[in-house]
Structure formats: structure tokens, C-alpha cells
Amino acid sequence: MVKILILGANGATAKIVTNRLLAETNADLILYLRNAERLSQYNDHPRVTLVEGDATDVAALSTAMAGVAIVYSNLGGTALATDTKAIVAAMNTAKVSRLIFYSALGALHEVPGKFGEWNEQAIAAYLPGFRESDQILAAQHDINTTQIRPAWLTNHDEINYETTSANEPFKGTEVSRQSVADFIVKLIKDPALYPNDSIGLNKPNTNGDKPAWM
Template sequence: MTNILVLGAHGKIAQLATAMMVQHHDLHLTLFLRNAQRLADQASDQVKVVEGDAGQPADLKAAMTGIDVVYANLAGSNIEDQAKNVVAAMDAAGVKRLIWISTLGIYDEVPGKYGEWNHQQLDGGYLETYAAAAKVIEASDLETTVIRPAWLSNHDEINYETTQKGEPFKGTEVSRKSIADLVTKLVLDPSQAIHESLGVNKPNTDGDKPAWY
């Protein structure tokens, strides 16, 4: 049995990933979110729902007991502080494996017109704070995978490719379901992609901006 802690479990990607992970009966999930009532119907022998705030170190520390893999699907203007809290709680509990959802552009790795458009959309707080949070994660002594999705769609498809840190970002979009699939694959084989930062996009979607803009 592998024990998975899902932080920010009410997020759209997290809910899709949870639906995939519960199909694997050797996984036990702890869903961590600010309002546990939102996911109360998910509770089962395989799924525990706990209320907590990643901005509160004590909440995270309490949730880490017996956990093997942490999947963090967090957001907010205090994302850097949340990252610090997650690292500290994992260190205190001796938990090593972390899958961290970030965003494209944190290394200024998005080329051309799309890169310029991405800056226009995300500069002014969002990109900077997510970049700072990713630095906290990468500077830790944890076994981390940072995931940098392209602009997200709700398409019912799993179709993606990845790029590594230091490579130009490819494509403009990716489905949330694709990101959930990647998370699930990493949870099922946590030895994959350790100390990697993966850009994730749908193949053949290069352009100046996502198709729906």
C-alpha cells in the first residue's frame, strides 16, 4: 500500500488525478483541502478527506504521518510560503517524494511570440510567485518533480509530450486530464523523473497563443 497526500485536493487537476488514482487499489489517498465538506462524498476505505490549509504549518505536519508521496496542487498569492511549509513538513516527517504543479514560464523558457504573450498574461505577481515557489522546491533535499503545464483546457483527452528544464517550451496548450495522467504515472512509479522539471504540452499546438484566445 502506497499512501498519497493530495494537497489542494479540490482543484480541477487534483480531482481528475484522484479519480484515476482510486482505480489502483494499492494506493491510499489523503485528500487535503480548506473545506473538507466539498469532497466529503469521496471518503471511503481507500480515501481519507482532511481539512487543512497549506498556509498553516501545523495542518501540513498533522497530515504527513505515514505518507509516502506528496502531490501538491496548490495555488494562491502565498504559494512561496506554502512551498516552504510543505518542504518543512515533509522534512519533519521524513517524507521524501514530492510532485509539485507549477506553471510554464517560470524559467523564461517559453520562446517567441507565445513567450511574450505568456509574460503579458502572467507577469505582475503570478509568474514571479510561482517561480519563487519552484525555487524553494528545487533547492530542498526532497526527491522532487516540478510539472509546468501549458495553458490548460478541459478537453476530455490524454495527449501530451514533455520538455526538460533548460529546453525551450513546446506547444501552447494541454488538457487538465493529461496533467492528471502524468501525476498518476509518477505516483505509480515514484522513481521516475526525480529532480526533473517537466514542461508539459499537447503535441502540434505551437502558435502565438492558445487556440481559444
């Protein structure tokens, strides 16, 4: 059975992806997170292995990667680039070559107009991590990464999104976590999609100077 490693598995999007993969595929899942008791509902699940660890621990990461086909990172935070370095070091050690990586709008300086200027300020603490991670991932010869650059995330109960390519201006201001999860599940089901690429995700017709709720 194909094995998928989910990093930051208690993350909001990761939890949606986990439930969908258990329902829609026969993949085995390794859920890697801090404070693993938060996902104790999976303790006895035959296709789930819980691994407690920090994403900066290269040795623990590479051990968790044994036999894994795809790593999906749902990690976030201002220290993201440190995590990214650890992920690529562990993947190179464990000889795992496929990565799905959660980035964000603005990582490629691709958000146009007033919204782009507003976003630059609003997530100023996080953008350096996304940008440095992009450079680290682009420099990897043995790791095929699909980076996902979602708009501002919502918990709306909807799957409704369009994509933009890496060299296209970003569209829209928001997208639901269910939509991002849908895109990730598609990639996990067909890992040949979007090789070495960075894809923007947004809900159609949500252009504006800010997300609607700000």
C-alpha cells in the same frame, strides 16, 4: 498500503488524479483541502481520509504527512511560494522525501518567442510564485521533487501530450488537465521517474502566439 497526500484536493486536476488512483491502484489517499465538505462523496470511502486545512499551516500539514510516501501539490494562486515554504517545512519535519509539484509554463523563463512574451504578461501575477517555488525546491537536500510545468490548461476530454526537459525551450500553448493528471498518475505509480527535475507538458502541434481560444 502506500499513502499519498494530495494538497489542494478540490483542484480540478487533483479530482481527476484522485479518481484514477482509486480506480487503478490500491493506494490510500489523504485529501487535504479547505472546506472539506466539498469532497463529502468520499466520507465513507475505505481508502480516503479527508483533512480540512490550509496549505500554509505547517503543523497541520506535517500531521497529515504521517506515514505518507508521496506528497502531490495541486496548489495554485499568487501566494504559492508561501505554501511551498510550508510544504517543505512540513516534509522535513515529517521526514517525507518525495514531492510532485504543480508549477506552470514560464517558471524557468523557458517559453520562447511571441507566446513567451504574451504568457509573461498574461500570468504576471503568478509567475513570481512559480519561480520562487522553483528556487525553494531546488535548495532542498532531503526532498526529491518533480515539478510539472503544463501549458495553458483545457478541460478537453483527451490525453495527448509531449514533454520538454528543464533545459529545453517550451513547446506548444495548451494541454488538457486529463493529460497532466495522466503524467501525475504515472509518477505516483513509478516515483523513480524524473527525480529532482522539472518537466514541461504540452499538447503536440499547438504552437502559436497565444492559446487558440484567447
